[in-house]
Amino acid sequence: MALSFGFYADPALTTRLVHRLAFVQDHLYPTPADKVIYFGSPLPGRTCRVKSSPGVAAITISPTDAAPAIGLPSSTLRLALSASGLASATPGAALVLPAIILSGIANAIPIHMSVLDSLHVVGVYKDIGLTTNELIET
Amino acid sequence: MSAFDAAFDASFDSGGTSTPPPDTGYVTLGLQIAVINPNVFLSAPGGLRWVPVVMLDGSDISDRLSGQIKISAAEDSARIATLSYQPLLASDLTSLAGQEITIGVSLDRAGALAYYQLFAGTVERAPLDMTSHTVTLSCRDGYQARIAACQSAAEVEALFGGLAFPAQKLYSWNATDPDPVSYFSTLLDSMAGAVSIDSTGLWQAIPWSIGTPSAIFGAGDVFDDSVSISPTWPADLPGTFTATLKHRHPRLHQIERAVTWSRLTFTDFVVHGTNWATKAAVQQALSGISEWQVKGEINVVSPTPGTYPVIVGPATITYIVSYENAPFLADSVNCTLYRRWYQNVETSYTYTITLTGGSDRTETINEALSSDFDGAEWETTPTAEADIGIWASNAPTVAVPPTGYEGLLPPHPGANGGSDYWADIVQADIDAATTHMVGKVVRKVARALRNRTVSFSRPIDPRWEIGSVLAISAQGVSATGQVIDLEHMLDIDSGDTETSIVLAVPESAGSSTAITASAVAPTGVVAHIGTPVALANHVGGRADTPRTPDPDTLIGFLCNVLPTAGSYDPTAPTYQEQFRVIMPAISQSHRDALEQAGTISATWSIAGGSLAITF
Numbered sequence: 001m002a003l004s005f006g007f008y009a010d011p012a013l014t015t016r017l018v019h020r021l022a023f024v025q026d027h028l029y030p031t032p033a034d035k036v037i038y039f040g041s042p043l044p045g046r047t048c049r050v051k052s053s054p055g056v057a058a059i060t061i062s063p064t065d066a067a068p069a070i071g072l073p074s075s076t077l078r079l080a081l082s083a084s085g086l087a088s089a090t091p092g093a094a095l096v097l098p099a100i101i102l103s104g105i106a107n108a109i110p111i112h113m114s115v116l117d118s119l120h121v122v123g124v125y126k127d128i129g130l131t132t133n134e135l136i137e138t
Numbered sequence: 139m140s141a142f143d144a145a146f147d148a149s150f151d152s153g154g155t156s157t158p159p160p161d162t163g164y165v166t167l168g169l170q171i172a173v174i175n176p177n178v179f180l181s182a183p184g185g186l187r188w189v190p191v192v193m194l195d196g197s198d199i200s201d202r203l204s205g206q207i208k209i210s211a212a213e214d215s216a217r218i219a220t221l222s223y224q225p226l227l228a229s230d231l232t233s234l235a236g237q238e239i240t241i242g243v244s245l246d247r248a249g250a251l252a253y254y255q256l257f258a259g260t261v262e263r264a265p266l267d268m269t270s271h272t273v274t275l276s277c278r279d280g281y282q283a284r285i286a287a288c289q290s291a292a293e294v295e296a297l298f299g300g301l302a303f304p305a306q307k308l309y310s311w312n313a314t315d316p317d318p319v320s321y322f323s324t325l326l327d328s329m330a331g332a333v334s335i336d337s338t339g340l341w342q343a344i345p346w347s348i349g350t351p352s353a354i355f356g357a358g359d360v361f362d363d364s365v366s367i368s369p370t371w372p373a374d375l376p377g378t379f380t381a382t383l384k385h386r387h388p389r390l391h392q393i394e395r396a397v398t399w400s401r402l403t404f405t406d407f408v409v410h411g412t413n414w415a416t417k418a419a420v421q422q423a424l425s426g427i428s429e430w431q432v433k434g435e436i437n438v439v440s441p442t443p444g445t446y447p448v449i450v451g452p453a454t455i456t457y458i459v460s461y462e463n464a465p466f467l468a469d470s471v472n473c474t475l476y477r478r479w480y481q482n483v484e485t486s487y488t489y490t491i492t493l494t495g496g497s498d499r500t501e502t503i504n505e506a507l508s509s510d511f512d513g514a515e516w517e518t519t520p521t522a523e524a525d526i527g528i529w530a531s532n533a534p535t536v537a538v539p540p541t542g543y544e545g546l547l548p549p550h551p552g553a554n555g556g557s558d559y560w561a562d563i564v565q566a567d568i569d570a571a572t573t574h575m576v577g578k579v580v581r582k583v584a585r586a587l588r589n590r591t592v593s594f595s596r597p598i599d600p601r602w603e604i605g606s607v608l609a610i611s612a613q614g615v616s617a618t619g620q621v622i623d624l625e626h627m628l629d630i631d632s633g634d635t636e637t638s639i640v641l642a643v644p645e646s647a648g649s650s651t652a653i654t655a656s657a658v659a660p661t662g663v664v665a666h667i668g669t670p671v672a673l674a675n676h677v678g679g680r681a682d683t684p685r686t687p688d689p690d691t692l693i694g695f696l697c698n699v700l701p702t703a704g705s706y707d708p709t710a711p712t713y714q715e716q717f718r719v720i721m722p723a724i725s726q727s728h729r730d731a732l733e734q735a736g737t738i739s740a741t742w743s744i745a746g747g748s749l750a751i752t753f
Contacts, residue, residue: 007167010341011296014287015280019193019240020170022255022338024601027173035340039165042289051162064166072171105293117173124244124253130167137161 174252258339299343328577377496411700480513558662646746
């Protein structure tokens, strides 16, 4: 069965993001494009942990780069748990979440994302993404 | 289990319940980052080339589109898209409804390239034109579905990003029969902003705030004759907005009165032949007063048995109180009677906003909440002082001496006082209700002011979302405002594109829309004077017996002289012998329903735009 934990488009966790999340950057004078998505599960009574070390290892959300040699680098993306945290977030660094995340709206975690292009080459890039470590949901 | 071998664990029990295996996997999300050349939006000579990019259920259907693509968005409503395409197979038609769809556009102006996503949602309807084999897709962004999917008040409230003002005591979430759409609508009425789903499918709570514009469009940036203004006419604008919150609650009162009485003199017994009051009569009279209760116990003192000298004229005679009779006679009484009652109170909090330049019309908002309290039960519940009255003397020492109010329902207003009681309502509830109500008023005012709009159209410009702040200086209109409505049109057959934008340009001094409010209730405290009640003795059939007494003053022991006594007056009124107690009445002002006014302290601002017209 698929995980009910996932990335959602709204804080009420009603709409799971199933399509690519679109950002736009000016090729010469890019400014950070910020968006907020939500990690969690709307189902009641579910718990999410890291599979390799449940309840001990922290759940992480990491930028991925499907084509490191081409396209945009993963450092294009900053992640933070708050809007104010984006400024000090390390580009391309993983976001560390708690080791145990409970389901429900009250436990939804806002994931603040900031995209800032450094390549300055016009194009539509789809090599960047997000992934968690392998999770186990009970 | 001990009867079985431990090796036969639950895994051998094929018929029993078992925990399903946990779900494992990775959670991923793909991003699409379009690096664009903004020169594509310059109004320079040269044509703008565009190509729609439409992904339907993961398949690119861009090369099968025809007709117009229209995408419209507005505050507090769904983003809607319509487009037409020719499916490859008839079987494609059966599963169109509900399929995920994204619409984007690639732009090219003289080598300056850009890609923007315009829409993310699902197909709602897909009627087929049999002549052309063209399907018209009507698509929505899931605005209503997201609201309807909420399963708790917190989920609904989260959609407003802190810009709305919940008031659970005013509009509570019904967990038994949840109605998220109604709850959402209630909160939206108090929101200092708008909600929408943006072009990437993310829910947005947008503050009504008008700061520095992100772009200024000149005459060369907009289509000829596309600029129009829609003013707010005074006749359409209420001049006064009044909101009233009524809180219905009880005021709880209590009054205590010390009651004392002493017997007639021995001379009265000897000379006038009057009777003693019996303890039973006294007890019965004091414990049976309507709406009054005895605090603790009635202390009726019996006379001390013995002989007592009574001077009658020149002689002294002896009056005997026998041991047999003394326990049944009342020598004096000392007790406290109390009464508790509730008064219905309606506290009104009113807030008014006056709009300069508005009409004489007044728009009103009325809200009400009631404290959940059974006043009737509270005031009539009898005491449960079972242990009072057991001990005649040397009562056991107890850690906490009885107050005399044991068994009464709380709260206890105090011996002689009254105070407003809110029961399940606390100050935070009143403040929340007040803020919600003021939020409603400010939103109504802001809505009215935001009806002043400027509209214009230009070649497709997907940079803007609902809430963007833009300025225009073209065709005699200079304005700065916030996008409240926009529509993109791409005509595949003609190659025309257009983005129509409506800016709200409210006439107001603020740069943001904000509300704070709190309420202060009247003190609601009253003091009662518990004047002691001294019961008297009233002797009838005597020359000094009042001929026309006020019956209400005849309280205490009513008795008569013996007809054989020298003081007997056959013309004087005689009484039916009794121990009579009438307690003072409660004044009307403390009993009748009461209306009182509280005060609201509020600050608010409404973001203003600018509009200037020149010929």
